[in-house]
Amino acid sequence: MTRCLVIGGNGFVGSYVVDELVATGHEVTVFDRFSGGERRYDATPAREISGDFLNVGQVEQAVAGQDVIFHLLSTTNPASAEADPLLDVRTNVTSSIELFRLAAAARIEHLYFVSTGGAIYGEQAQDVVDENAMPLPISPYAIGKLSIERYLAYFRRVQGLRSTVLRLSNPYGPRQSPTRKQGVIPIFLRQIALGEPVTVFGDGSMERDYIYVADAARMLVAPLGRQSPHDLYNVGSGRSFSINEIIDSIRRITGIDPAVRFMPAPPTFVQHIALSTERFRAAFGETTDLTDLDEGVRRTWQTMVEAR
Template sequence: MAKALVIGANGFIGSHLVDALVSAGHEVTAFDRFSSQEPTFDAVGVRLFRGEFLSRSDLEEAVAGQDIVFHFLSTTSPATAESDPTLDIRTNIAQTVELLEACAAAKIQHFYFASTGGAIYGPQGKERYSEEDRALPISPYGIGKLAIEHYLSYFEARYGLQSTILRISNPYGTRQHPNRRQGLIPIALRQIAAGQPVLQYGDGSMVRDYVFVEDLVHMIVPMVERDTRHRLYNLGSGGGQSIADILESLRRVTGVSFAVEVRATPSTFVDKVVLDTSRMTEEFGTPELTRLDEGVAATWSEILENP
């Protein structure tokens, strides 16, 4: 079993990843600020490292003695990167390069990066996107993720730092921070809980690949336990749901006939993104996926318990 460092361990995906790694028997160090709350993961025996991602010395101390590193922290969301692209460059990209330098110096065996499958392929008009398709992002968030992917190639060529890129679709589920305005499902559910209209961009036909977060981390953990065939994987449900489909699920689960506020679709939004996940399923098998209504119900229950 590996000594694993999770950067962003108290975040949405990171906290579930900590639980899954511990369950699989790995020795986990959880890196996060842990400033506003206690750890959100359930696992016991996890070493907590209270650190700042923007601190080079904190990163160097955290990676020392680790076997593998999972980088699941982002200082921006698609919306904040859009409003200030330089923030993404100055923090996410620049600091990830510093993290990679620290990992190379510490002789980390493997580095796993949470990229984006929802924004990185851009508006190419395909029914679904495979890892063989070109990455043509038009949003600052997607551009930043692609830049980091290229830096991973550089660090492998220059320093021998092995890495795996995880292009994740549109995850949803429990433990999504209420102040982080990312993801249609959690944002809409919180609007419903507050008695507010649900915001809809466009006519409801925009399609995304939604994957329940617990299903997602169960796709990731097996990659740690064997030599993988590829260094890039699409991770998602492999199917698409329109905004209209999602809103109907929210109505079924909540029992609320909420109002909808329609706004124009931002120019950097892509009309349809569904990931081809056959590379992952052929190598690791077809995962059991949580039904949309079941995943929405779990998310809704947590929001009601923690308004």
């Protein structure tokens, strides 16, 4: 049994990682702020630590006695990082460096950092992007994630902190907040539930690699305790869907044909991204049982309907 600390374990993706770790027999400690007191995960972890990622002493206490760390906490989202890039640097980047320092000092066996695959590559010539592509981030959020990746590589080389970067595409599903400026599927579903028009930035042709969150969690946990030849992996579905295709899926699932309001796309939006997962599949096995888009939208919509 591996003692796993999940930084940001009460967040959207983090809560599913907690569930997956518990289901696969590991001892889990969740570190998060637990805003509002709500527990998002279903599993019962060994420990819950209510703490602030910006408080080095609290993070140090959480790290003590752990074998492995999953770092999923982000103090910003793409919109808030763009509104205040310095906030992203002062909180996400510097606090992650502190975490890596503490992990190295505590001789943590392995640290897994969940980065972004949806934004870090920027605009690429190829349709499906693999890990050999040079990152070309054009948003502060993605620039910050790449900075954290580079600092993690520094700690790996200089202080021997074993680590893996997992570049996650665009996860969606139940537990994702529909009121934040991140995650078009729950945002669209909420707008439809309220009888509002769906707001699309651009002409609807923008494409992203969407992956159902429970599938993403299984992939994020898969490298735990296994030897692998690389320290960087893409995690995604391996294909892209346009915003127009997302709306078509929502029409099929909800039976509602929403009005669509088109707005200019921000200059930091990437037009197309799909992640190659060949490296991941070669190291950890096939991922052919992924939830298809309509089924994932159906589960997300059903959760919203039940919560109303």
